[in-house]
Amino acid sequence: MNRSEERILQRTHKAGVKFxxxxxxxxTRDELLELKIQVVSNPVRWLCFxxxxxxxxxxxxxxxxxxxxxxxxxxxxxxxxxxxxxxGIRRTLETLADQASYELVDAAFELIGGAVGSIFD
Numbered sequence: 266m267n268r269s270e271e272r273i274l275q276r277t278h279k280a281g282v283k284f285x286x287x288x289x290x291x292x293t294r295d296e297l298l299e300l301k302i303q304v305v306s307n308p309v310r311w312l313c314f315x316x317x318x319x320x321x322x323x324x325x326x327x328x329x330x331x332x333x334x335x336x337x338x339x340x341x342x343x344x345x346x347x348x349x350x351x352x353g354i355r356r357t358l359e360t361l362a363d364q365a366s367y368e369l370v371d372a373a374f375e376l377i378g379g380a381v382g383s384i385f386d
Contacts (some may be wrong), residue, residue: 273304273358273361274372275386276303277302277376278377280301280302281300281373282375291378292377294374297374298357298358301355302361303353304353306351313347313350317343317347317350320342321343324337338368359369
């Protein structure tokens with residue numbers, strides 16, 4: 266298993282345990298495949314937030330110099346970066362499994378079943 270699959274497995278485990286606590290039962294395979302997993306790493310999201318702040322500051326300086334078209338464009342870019350840094354990109358596990366392998370889904374299902382099974386016993 267490569268590093269990206271390990272990260273997906275960790276995020277799937279976290280989402281599966283959260284789902285199990287919320288629903289009160291161990292997720293079935295179909296429910297597990299419908300879980301949405303964050304695929305963008307946190308450092309990339311922090312960089313987008315930093316880019317948003319920098320574009321916002323640049324837009325503010327340009328608006329002070331009466332360059333409204335460039336300021337407006339940078340404000341829009343800043344807003345897009347901000348939304349991306351907050352929301353990120355979420356994909357269902359089924360989509361990720363199509364791209365990687367179904368062995369990942371089996372490993373996640375066993376991991377979540379082991380972690381959550383002890384809670385509901």
